Amino acid sequence: MRDLAIAVITAVGVIIPTVLAGKRETKAATTPTYDRLATQINDLWARLDKQTGVVDALTKRVALLERRDEAWQRGWDDLQRNWPTWRRRETPPPYPTDKL
Secondary structure: OHHHHHHHHHHHHHHHHHHHHHHHHHHHHHHHHHHHHHHHHHHHHHHHHHHHHHHHHHHHHHHHHHHHHHHHHHHHHHHHHOHHHHHHOOOOOOOOOOOO
């Protein structure tokens, strides 16, 4: 019985604190990893927001250029279709789009 008591005391006094210390060390080792990952994720979200803004600006610019191209094409078609009329006028045809 005495040997059993020594074994229990040894287990409680040595093994359990060792296991708990190992868990604390594991937690201490993984916490910085999680913090680093959280920082990286926040950085990626910030980059995504910035890139989304750039994409939106470029989309608006492309739409503007498409509208200008269509206006120039309409102006060119009108010039070709009505060349005899435009040729007789003293003023040139109007500029097909607003100037940038």
